[in-house]
Each structure stands twice: as C-alpha cells, then as structure tokens.
Amino acid sequence: IIVVAAGQWRPWIKEARQARINRQALMFAGVAAAVVVALGFAWTGSVKSAWRAQIWSSDVAGSPIEKMQLFFSVADDSVKDLDADDGAEALAGRLSSSSLYFSYVLQRVPHSLPHENGALAGLAISNLKPRFLFPDKRNLGGDSWLVRQYAGIEAAGDESGASIGLGYLSEFYVDFGVTGVVALGFGWGAVMGAFAALLAKISPSREVFFGLIIVLYMQYMMAYDGSFVKLFPGAVQLTIIAAVVTAVGGRILMPWLLTGAGEEPAGRTRMDRALRPR
Numbered sequence: 001i002i003v004v005a006a007g008q009w010r011p012w013i014k015e016a017r018q019a020r021i022n023r024q025a026l027m028f029a030g031v032a033a034a035v036v037v038a039l040g041f042a043w044t045g046s047v048k049s050a051w052r053a054q055i056w057s058s059d060v061a062g063s064p065i066e067k068m069q070l071f072f073s074v075a076d077d078s079v080k081d082l083d084a085d086d087g088a089e090a091l092a093g094r095l096s097s098s099s100l101y102f103s104y105v106l107q108r109v110p111h112s113l114p115h116e117n118g119a120l121a122g123l124a125i126s127n128l129k130p131r132f133l134f135p136d137k138r139n140l141g142g143d144s145w146l147v148r149q150y151a152g153i154e155a156a157g158d159e160s161g162a163s164i165g166l167g168y169l170s171e172f173y174v175d176f177g178v179t180g181v182v183a184l185g186f187g188w189g190a191v192m193g194a195f196a197a198l199l200a201k202i203s204p205s206r207e208v209f210f211g212l213i214i215v216l217y218m219q220y221m222m223a224y225d226g227s228f229v230k231l232f233p234g235a236v237q238l239t240i241i242a243a244v245v246t247a248v249g250g251r252i253l254m255p256w257l258l259t260g261a262g263e264e265p266a267g268r269t270r271m272d273r274a275l276r277p278r
Contacts (some may be wrong), residue, residue, distance in 0.1 A: 001029070050077070051075070052162075108151065119175065121228070172228070202243060202247045208254075216239075
C-alpha cells in the first residue's frame with residue numbers, strides 16, 4: 001500500500017484532481033506505515049517468541065483453520081503481556097541485525113578467515129539449476145550457517161526451525177572484499193534493472209508493468225539481510241515465469257480488462273476481437 005500510494009503522489013502536478021489524489025496518497029501511506037510499525041512492534045516484541053515456543057512444543061496441529069485460530073489465540077495472549085521497552089529493543093535489533101552481522105564479518109574476514117574468492121557467488125549460480133532436472137542438487141537449508149561461520153555468532157539454525165540471514169552485502173565482502181561489495185552490489189542492481197526492462201518491454205500496459213514490479217521485485221530489493229545464494233536464483237526463476245505468463249496471457253487479458261473502461265486497445269486484431277467477452 002505504501003509503494004502504491006507513493007506512486008500516485010505527484011506534487012509537481014498542480015491540477016485540483018491530482019492535489020486531491022496527493023492528499024489521499026499521503027493519508028494512505030501514513031496509515032499503512034503506522035500499521036506496519038505497530039505490527040512489527042507486536043511481532044518482534046512478543047508474538048514471534050510465543051508462537052515459536054508453541055511450534056517447538058509440537059502443539060500446532062489440526063486443519064489450517066484450527067492452526068489460524070491457535071495463532072490468533074497465542075498472539076492475543078502474548079500482546080497483552082507486551083512490554084514497550086522490550087518491543088522497541090527487539091524491533092530495533094531485528095531491523096539492524098544485518099548491519100551488526102556485517103560489522104562482525106569485517107572483524108573476522110580476512111584477519112581470521114580468508115576471502116572466499118567467489119565461492120558464495122558460485123553457489124548462487126549453481127543454485128539456478130532446477131531440481132526436477134538435477135535431483136541431486138544440494139539442499140541449502142537455512143542461512144544461519146553463514147552467520148555462524150563468517151560472523152562468529154552461534155545463531156539459531158535448522159535444528160530449531162530458524163533461519164537467520166547474513167545479508168548479501170556481507171556475502172559480497174566475504175567473496176571479494178570491498179571491491180566485491182561495490183562491484184557485485186552494482187551488478188545485482190543492474191541485473192534487477194535488466195529484469196525490469198524485460199518485463200517493461202513485454203507488458204501490455206504501464207499498469208500491468210507497475211503491478212509486476214511491485215509484487216515480484218519489492219521483496220528482493222528490500223531483503224538486505226537475505227542471502228544472495230537464494231535471492232539471485234529466485235529472482236531469475238521468478239522473472240522467467242513472469243515473462244512467459246505476461247507474454248502469453250497479457251495479449252489475451254488486456255482486451256478483457258479494457259472492455260469495462262470502454263476503451264479499445266490500439267492495433268486490435270481479429271483474434272483480439274474474437275476473444276473479447278460478450
């Protein structure tokens with residue numbers, strides 16, 4: 001909601017209609033931001049630990065509806081005991097964890113551990129292989145092993161059902177040092193830009209393109225504590241699927257979408273007219 005509202009906020013347009021949209025966009029963005037902060041405060045401050053303890057105790061069973069009811073019950077009980085100071089500290093710690101881990105990595109690499117010279121980047125590339133074609137593909141599991149090995153922190157891992165990311169900038173540094181952070185960081189941005197350009201080229205309209213970018217890529221561009229070993233293959237696979245679906249389905253869906261608005265797409269073909277709903 002915040003991203004969509006920000007996309008509609010255009011203060012350089014002085015028309016009365018746009019001024020009204022600008023006010024609505026700011027209002028929606030402000031409300032959404034407040035809700036996100038409140039949910040993050042409650043989740044990191046009490047709900048996450050209570051729900052994780054419930055899972056570890058093996059008391060989570062039944063149908064999906066029953067599991068949802070149990071979750072809301074646990075959340076309601078834990079929020080009642082939420083301490084404001086503990087919640088604020090937990091939220092701040094969660095948001096700054098990747099920076100903290102990076103500082104530990106800087107202390108250990110290359111003083112205690114050598115640079116990997118591309119081993120992690122190579123692992124990301126090898127992870128592109130689809131498992132149905134390569135059944136012996138390595139199971140990467142969680143990301144906590146990266147934190148343990150390169151940051152020297154005994155983070156909770158697969159044995160407790162947790163996965164804590166080191167952050168892709170830290171992984172770039174582990175591979176190639178400061179040069180890797182700059183070069184691979186620029187390269188990662190260029191790759192995502194190329195993916196966006198591809199979808200822009202095949203999208204049937206600007207609105208469809210914006211929807212694809214927001215839904216597909218926001219999680220990748222905001223996942224600073226995510227592992228590049230998983231982010232890169234995931235982005236490539238998702239882009240291929242989105243490109244195929246958009247190229248095949250976009251031409252069919254756009255005439256149907258525009259019918260309600262009374263618009264005719266430019267260059268309508270006989271097949272397009274035949275596919276138009278009646």
